[in-house]
Amino acid sequence: AQKVTQAQTEISVVEKEDVTLDCVYETRDTTYYLFWYKQPPSGELVFLIRRNSFDEQNEISGRYSWNFQKSTSSFNFTITASQVVDSAVYFCALRRETSGSRLTFGEGTQLTVNP
């Protein structure tokens, strides 16, 4: 069975602070895919990143960075110098290798960035 755990239900920071969102996953598969999505108040899920299980290199995209560690089954997401526009619910998700497979989401972390 696939499972994703986001232990932080809510995080509140002040603008310009760095913030890390935690994601821990469970799977018996050796090949799988991990994702982060952002859901702003408008409700639409916005794709942020996909990571393959065989690629453990960390990735940086502007103020966003992701730390993938297979040894601890974690795929954490860091926002550097947070901005008010980063306020949203962030979801971590897992997908099996099987073509067309469903996404299994965590329960999400509500991030509030205060000015």
Place this chain on the structure above:
Amino acid sequence: DTGVSQDPRHKITKRGQNVTFRCDPISEHNRLYWYRQTLGQGPEFLTYFQNEAQLEKSRLLSDRFSAERPKGSFSTLEIQRTEQGDSAMYLCASSSGAGANYEQYFGPGTRLTVT
């Protein structure tokens, strides 16, 4: 390139009524997914189409739910004899590509309220 669209965006119905939602995927995408999201939770998979074939259904998809994708383009999700527990956001996503190296793009969702 337009994104995934869903109609209606909001639906209020009385218990026992039937409702139908529509999803138009990104035009070149052959895969289409339906998810349900309740308040404070991550999206949960309902069903998946590749072209017009419905390849996977979740146990969440009770007999009152039916989904179609008749020509491999748009899809409809119908809920018969709605119950208050059906109140949720219904999300549609689409994806393309062969193999497993792809991401799903989500529409804005249809928010259903059953009174």
